[in-house]
Amino acid sequence: MPRTLRKILGETSFFVGVAFFTILAAFPFYWMLITAFKQNSDLYNVTNNPFFFNEWPTLEHIKYLFRETLFARWLWNSLVIGVCVTAITIVTAVPAGYALARMKSKKGEALGIAVFLTYLVPPTLLFLPLSRIVAVLGLQNSMWSLVLVYPTFTIPFCAWLLMGFFKALPAEIEEAAIVDGCSLFGAFIKMAIPLSVPAILTVVIFTFTLTLQEFVYALTFVSSSDQKPITLGVTTDLVRGDVFFWGELMAGALIAAVPVAIAYNLFLDRFITGITGGAVKG
Amino acid sequence: MAVIAEPVAKPVSRLNFLLDRRDVFEAILVAPAVIYVLLLVGLPLLLAIYYSLSAYTIYDPTWKFVGLSNFIDVVENPTFPQTLANTFIFTFGSQLLGLVIGKFGAFLLLRPFPGRKIVRALIVLPFVIPVALATIAWRWLFDSLYSVFNWTLIALHIMDRADVPNWLGTPWLAMLCVVIINAWRFFPFAIVIFLAGLTSVPQDVIDAATVDGAGFWRRNYQIILPMILPIVAIGLIFGIVFTFTDLSIVFLLTMGGPVNATSVLGFAGFQTGIISGDVSHGAAISLFMLPVLLVVVVFMLRFIRRREI
Numbered sequence: 001m002p003r004t005l006r007k008i009l010g011e012t013s014f015f016v017g018v019a020f021f022t023i024l025a026a027f028p029f030y031w032m033l034i035t036a037f038k039q040n041s042d043l044y045n046v047t048n049n050p051f052f053f054n055e056w057p058t059l060e061h062i063k064y065l066f067r068e069t070l071f072a073r074w075l076w077n078s079l080v081i082g083v084c085v086t087a088i089t090i091v092t093a094v095p096a097g098y099a100l101a102r103m104k105s106k107k108g109e110a111l112g113i114a115v116f117l118t119y120l121v122p123p124t125l126l127f128l129p130l131s132r133i134v135a136v137l138g139l140q141n142s143m144w145s146l147v148l149v150y151p152t153f154t155i156p157f158c159a160w161l162l163m164g165f166f167k168a169l170p171a172e173i174e175e176a177a178i179v180d181g182c183s184l185f186g187a188f189i190k191m192a193i194p195l196s197v198p199a200i201l202t203v204v205i206f207t208f209t210l211t212l213q214e215f216v217y218a219l220t221f222v223s224s225s226d227q228k229p230i231t232l233g234v235t236t237d238l239v240r241g242d243v244f245f246w247g248e249l250m251a252g253a254l255i256a257a258v259p260v261a262i263a264y265n266l267f268l269d270r271f272i273t274g275i276t277g278g279a280v281k282g
Numbered sequence: 283m284a285v286i287a288e289p290v291a292k293p294v295s296r297l298n299f300l301l302d303r304r305d306v307f308e309a310i311l312v313a314p315a316v317i318y319v320l321l322l323v324g325l326p327l328l329l330a331i332y333y334s335l336s337a338y339t340i341y342d343p344t345w346k347f348v349g350l351s352n353f354i355d356v357v358e359n360p361t362f363p364q365t366l367a368n369t370f371i372f373t374f375g376s377q378l379l380g381l382v383i384g385k386f387g388a389f390l391l392l393r394p395f396p397g398r399k400i401v402r403a404l405i406v407l408p409f410v411i412p413v414a415l416a417t418i419a420w421r422w423l424f425d426s427l428y429s430v431f432n433w434t435l436i437a438l439h440i441m442d443r444a445d446v447p448n449w450l451g452t453p454w455l456a457m458l459c460v461v462i463i464n465a466w467r468f469f470p471f472a473i474v475i476f477l478a479g480l481t482s483v484p485q486d487v488i489d490a491a492t493v494d495g496a497g498f499w500r501r502n503y504q505i506i507l508p509m510i511l512p513i514v515a516i517g518l519i520f521g522i523v524f525t526f527t528d529l530s531i532v533f534l535l536t537m538g539g540p541v542n543a544t545s546v547l548g549f550a551g552f553q554t555g556i557i558s559g560d561v562s563h564g565a566a567i568s569l570f571m572l573p574v575l576l577v578v579v580v581f582m583l584r585f586i587r588r589r590e591i
Contacts, residue, residue, distance in 0.1 A: 122527030
């Protein structure tokens with residue numbers, strides 16, 4: 001009898017622990033969600049219990065976002081930036097990752113590590129000189145400056161991820177194609193790329209989420225409202241003067257966060273393998 | 283006889299030629315990525331160093347060399363020591379807190395249970411959503427008037443409405459909030475890193491240790507911990523780099539205030555270099571991050587090299 005009791009106690013404390021961690025992590029999102037659909041009179045009444053709806057939920061804040069603010073424009077900007085940056089990243093990182101994986105010399109490996117280390121150079125170290133470069137190119141205050149700058153962190157990260165993938169792809173497949181009369185380039189295009197479609201798709205999703213997450217460069221280079229990407233627009237433009245409109249803010253944050261959260265969640269394991277790849281093998 | 287000797291030399295030179303071509307081919311494939319990174323990471327890095335040694339501002343874009351005087355100005359600024367100290371507290375405080383919470387979380391999630399996938403998806407939320415958006419949600423949670431924490435404190439009769447904390451308006455509380463938010467953001471990352479490490483430890487090693495009489499703690503700290511140390515170290519290096527150089531949490535939550543209490547290096551560099559347009563001093567402030575980054579890079583290289591052995 002005491003044994004079953006101990007087991008029940010153990011189980012209970014285990015699930016209490018799990019519940020604690022889940023609430024700790026997800027509470028701010030619950031808060032975003034509930035705030036986004038609350039009526040203002042419910043939201044700004046300190047005597048109301050803030051954990052639940054005290055009045056009927058409303059779509060007012062979301063309607064307001066799309067009608068009265070540039071929210072749709074920011075979504076569009078983010079989409080354009082994401083697509084362009086992804087295109088640049090794929091065109092440069094796929095060949096680079098392939099070549100780095102196939103280089104046999106020590107130099108190739110050093111180059112691979114060097115490329116990866118550039119991912120660690122932080123935006124806060126580079127934003128000053130980059131803002132001057134952006135100004136010289138006439139891109140200041142334009143979302144195209146972000147299309148130019150974002151590949152500086154997406155290319156190194158994706159090249160590193162793809163390098164790991166191509167290393168796992170047996171070189172014999174391409175060698176066989178070369179023996180059969182394919183050129184080196186032909187073997188890369190016709191053999192290696194079709195076999196790496198899943199890896200390239202992962203990289204596409206990553207690049208896209210990385211561009212959506214970025215904040216520092218966007219804040220530094222873009223100040224006109226109609227050029228802002230979604231993350232910057234929501235966090236800096238929905239505050240008028242000193243007044244925070246929490247319903248709209250949380251609705252905007254929610255809409256921007258949900259797709260990123262889902263995409264990232266699906267590919268998180270690959271992300272972790274990407275950055276720790278070296279360490280687990282040993 | 284000479285006729286026999288000749289064909290021997292030929293394949294060697296052809297093989298050499300092929301090797302050369304492979305070199306050229308690989309160089310061509312790598313070139314676009316390397317050039318992009320050199321132009322937009324390497325060049326700006328050198329420019330940042332040069333700006334910090336010059337008198338460059340956006341109003342007076344001169345290239346005049348002034349030596350180390352910018353750095354001296356920065357160090358002599360009375361608020362700078364606090365900014366530097368804040369950066370270290372922010373980085374190491376939040377990473378330590380995140381690691382401790384993460385270790386416990388990983389311990390719980392290691393065991394299979396119904397709904398584990400959903401729980402994991404919810405637990406990693408803080409790490410996967412854009413930090414700027416999460417910070418805005420926290421700002422609402424810590425609102426001076428409508429903070430849910432204060433409401434709860436009042437509702438449970440722990441505190442009176444008159445003396446509830448003003449989270450972002452009190453210097454030490456604001457710093458605490460900034461640290462907590464960053465720890466909250468990184469603990470799921472720590473969980474996932476610990477899980478990746480723990481699942482890579484072969485079960486037979488643990489079984490062998492158990493058979494040899496190693497107890498729970500001994501298995502944990504003398505067998506498992508050393509084995510997962512490399513992967514945890516890489517995760518920690520990431521956390522340190524991205525926290526030490528961050529400005530978005532401070533920018534969106536407190537704007538460095540109240541009275542400079544939460545200002546960090548990245549934020550101070552932004553304030554001086556971008557908002558005030560004093561590029562040279564801003565660059566000098568940002569470059570104070572470089573020594574820490576270099577230490578981190580050296581560690582990183584050591585761990586990467588260890589893998590090759």
